[in-house]
Amino acid sequence: MNTPDDFSQYHAELLDGIYDCVDRIVLNAFFPLGQTGGGMRSWWRSLHGDDSQLDDKHLREMAGTFSRRLHAFCAKQGIPIVEAQSGERKHELAEPHVPKDPTFRGLFLVITGNAPAPIWEVERNAAGQITEIRHRKNWPFVKHYYFHIMDREWGHVTIRMCGYPPFGAQLILNGHEWVEREARRKCLTAVKDGNCFVEGSDFDAVNRLAAKLQRPETIGRLRELCERWIYSTCLCFALVHEEQKRSAFAYQYSVFQLELSRNLLFLRGTTMNEVYQKLIDRTRAPLDLKQVKTIFGFSHRPHKSAKRGREAVQVVKAVEAHSYDLTVFKVKWGNLTLKIYDKGGRVLRVEVVAHNVKDLRAGKVLDKLSELLKRMREMLVRFLGTVQAAHVAFLDGGAFERWSKPTQRGTRRLAGIDLNKARNRHVVDAVVALSTRPGGFTLAQLAEAVQQRAGRSAKAYSSRNAAYDLAKLKGKKLVHRVKGSRRYKADPSGVRAMCAYLILRDKVIKPLLAGVVRPFGRAPKNQSPVDQHYVRLREELNRTFETIGLAAA
Template sequence: MELFTKLFGGLLVLVYHCFDRIVIHGYLSGLSRPEQVVYFFRQVVGKAVVDKELLRQRTNDYQSWVEAFARNHHTPIEWAEKGVRKEDYVLRWLRAMERTQNFGVYFILRSMEQGPTFRCTVPKYPTKDPNHRILAPNRSRFTHYYFYIRDERLGPIVMRVASFFPFQSTYYLNGHSFIEQELNRSGIGFRKHDNAFLAVDDPDALQAAADRLSHVLIRERLDYWTLLLGPKFSAKERKQINLRRFYAISQIEYCRNFIFKRHFPIHKIFERSCELGLWHLSVDKISEIFGLRITKMLKGKLHATLEKLDHGHHILRAYCKHAFIKQYEKFSLFLRNEICSNNLADFGLKKGLEHLAEVRERFLGITERFAGFQARCLNAHVDFPLLQRLALPINVGSAKYPGIKIHDTRMIRLMQVLLHAGTTAAGWRAQQLHDAVVASFGLSTKRYGLAQLRYDLRKMRGHGLLERDGTRYAYRLTDKGVKVALLFVLFHQRLYGPLANSLFHHRPNPEFQPDSRLEAALHKADTSIRNVIQLLEAA
């Protein structure tokens, strides 16, 4: 992270990190298992038979209460339309509540979704207890209620409540909404666009507000809204059984945002980060960023990819188990590194809400290592004296190794394959490397044999660009080798190739030039490019 700030500090206005999207499940611990449900209805409620009608009565009571709540508070309640994003549909009601500076429920949506419940059946054979019923966990499709809330501390949140027993609830929060409320309470000016802060009067106050989001505050607000909008239990029932909800983190995102002074460098930095990341984000680098060891027991994904969503934004992702870290630019306004986890057990963390501080500390380190990795890739500037030294033969002990020329096609091909180390966590063996080079470039074994490959590997190892994996005859690039390989490959792809193409490409005949200012400008540009090529040839 220090290297990233050192490289681009003059272009940055603001850097801050915070939680982004948080999805929390709320479970009724005292009613999550069938035996607990039977105890609740028989011993607490006083019902001898726990059957479908009894469970249906609880569902009907809650659904009637929701309808009455919406009617009494003049809150719109509708069925969610298929194919329509819920947050976009209710946005105008949120804007109206923000203009009036009110807090509370501003919309309720009904939705038919899958959820956990219980199935009650009569035993196939008679039992000693005539009231005995078989109660088993089950997933079925039933009505869920989405309560859209504007909270005075957390900002806009969404609470989804299942209408079937045991009434599991899900909460959707956003760390940026909490920061916005904190800055408004402190009277600090800021400019926020979409889901990022682009300017703020006091950057330290912004980061301090982000750090104040704690599990204690979240639990307090979730308990309040669950008591107000959740299923109703009497004081007697609450006294005799534990009806306090256990909050577990289902999905969580932590982001580091880079706000630049101008729009131009954002796209350039992101473009080069994607290009170099796809070359160099191998499995060993990904595991180093996530702080995990690669073993044979590792399950899930472990690779990097470049994705393009429907709205046209490219996203660089690096997957590790059930988590991923991504980088993207948005509206040419900011650059964001964001880690998302769907299973905190991948990091050895517990999913209880009380462990939120440990999640922040772990994810903060991951985003720092990812930013540091990108800074090292973007800082791959190699001075020309190094190229001159590489071109000269060197002596290592009694062995003499020839130089490496930047125009050596064999070395370019070998470096290009070595940079794609995503499928070889333990390094490349000579035979594997030879097969990859031959298959990638369509060569024959006579044109590029295994002995020639070993000769090239010795040259690279002699110049310190390659190292062995312990005592095994498997090879991987060193840090110096990665920088040199990137320079060689990108030089041929971005400079040498286009220049060579310009030498042999068809040039327009100036004798048939139309009498127009645009055509004159194009011929002038072509002449300038030709002069640059001639100067490079002379040099």
């Protein structure tokens, strides 16, 4: 069951379906003994009997053996090896080689490329005794191997492995591939465009399948996937099975990157485009969304869903990606990114990306996957709530009057929020901009945001000033402190009210008064609907001023 969010509920009548799915998953595979110098020495003794040959030369020879064995195997089996150049995207190089046979299982491509890696170096004294085993200070660029594998459950899986001991690896996969295969196995209708299910799919069935990926059982499935391929298809070129067994070489797994998306299928593509463009226009300024990118394509989206009587949809199929205008806006906070963009003709995707899951503060080992996804789901729902609050903002009749009145917190009397003062306006603006921050914001971050807006130095507006201003907002229940931390979050109702004020001031009062004080000349031929409203409002406002005898200075 999806956690409901304000944005989806508000547009429920316009939606044909909704599903949540785990997208990209990147796991780190590491050999625990190989993470310390002492551990490496102990493992080498288990492998060779002693450490007399543990030196830089023999470590390089192991990397060379890896390469020679792999090239010989691929030449014998007819598996292509592609050398990737700097800047080339590995998944694009792999696309022409993906097997067309749906029953194919196993390795179908190897891509090689240079990348930085932690390489051990061994120091010995004049007597030949080891004095230190340490990582090189600057990670050198060494050969990495990208094994592209077709798995029966997870589809296209990539294992990236370093050729040097302790052969660190990453497993890269996509949750949509697993859902697609489950749908095919259960004969469910699912139409896939890239890594997204689009119109023609049974979204309720897809959502039920995708929900399984967020359950604890997924941890076992991922571990089985790793064990199925990493030893027999990748590590075997560095250490044969007998060497793996003799040296007790065994990987452990942790989560490195995760993506979780909520996909909204609209009834009409034109409706989706209208909702999305209005959302961008209304939230970009209040939420300080600086990263808005549009990739242009076809201008017309499908107006309606497929008619009855047309060709039936296959159980599972991939459709060609249509090059509609693609607009992406995103909010990036450290290693966490929140973004919204359109997929295909009628799907709007909201996505949370953890570029490094350490920023989720829930652990990194594979057993923590469910908790990590739970935190990402909470971030996604909160982000949509904040966007919706900024998108559809409103003020009740007495909001400004209540804000301006003082409040009492315990024995402390706090001044009201006078929005006629520039400092208070900057604080409100900064709080709204920081409201999308997944973990909340600190006083230092608020102070920095206010300094940027007011053009003040850190000395003129410090964290102490921010604490005082934030206390006034807390008194009005516009923000609250995150329990057990020194961070603060803006309530959705508070964001809605503060955005309403910003919109009222910047989009209504200022443009109207500017037009009254400095009347425009001849109007341009092509005016947007908003500009047409402004013109009519200014004309009526001028007549009102004449009636009441008020002259614009």
